[in-house]
Amino acid sequence: MHLAVAGISVLAGSALTVAVLLLAGWRQVPVHRYEVTVALEVKATTAQRDTVRGTLAKALPGEDVQVVTREEQFEEFRRKWEADNGELPDSVTPALMNERLKISVSARTFDCDTLAGVHADAAVDSLSVDRVHGGTGLRSAIVCRR
Structure with a gap:
């Protein structure tokens, strides 16, 4: 159970990080x-x-x-x-x-x-x-x- 919660937390944190970077203009097409x-x-x-x-x-x-x-x-x-x-x-x-x-x-x-x-x-x-x-x-x- 703890492993599932940890896995979901990692995925949610990764998704949030990517969303923030994209919104900040991190990956603009040159x-x-x-x-x-x-x-x-x-x-x-x-x-x-x-x-x-x-x-x-x-x-x-x-x-x-x-x-x-x-x-x-x-x-x-x-x-x-x-x-x-x-x-x-x-x-x-x-x-x-x-x-x-x-x-x-x-x-x-x-x-x-x-x-x-x-x-x-x-x-x-x-x-x-x-x-x-x-x-x-x-x-x-x-x-x-x-």
């Missing part, structure tokens, strides 16, 4: 940072880019969509290439690069379905979503299928 990058087709026009940019802004409101131009893409590519391989071949020019749209959002989870309208646009070559892990610089890729 907010993560997600970076979405949309690579446009090389032949995408300015009007197409602006359309995709508007769709992306509507899908993920609250943050500004940044445009990375062909020239900026080329400079980044050139820096990385030259660091690893030496001089960049003359045949590689900014015209071969695609423009990119980037947006960062903070959320507890990321729902790829919000990007369905972006995925469906013919001017979109690829789309990537990375979860950024704090100040570590580490990233986890999230696969969003068309």
Whole structure:
């Protein structure tokens, strides 16, 4: 009998402790940072880019969509290439690069379905979503299928 009372007391005490901790906010779901990058087709026009940019802004409101131009893409590519391989071949020019749209959002989870309208646009070559892990610089890729 004493063992049953002791067991019930332990269970009641544990349940009370968990309830107090949860009510105090002990187990809040963390907010993560997600970076979405949309690579446009090389032949995408300015009007197409602006359309995709508007769709992306509507899908993920609250943050500004940044445009990375062909020239900026080329400079980044050139820096990385030259660091690893030496001089960049003359045949590689900014015209071969695609423009990119980037947006960062903070959320507890990321729902790829919000990007369905972006995925469906013919001017979109690829789309990537990375979860950024704090100040570590580490990233986890999230696969969003068309």
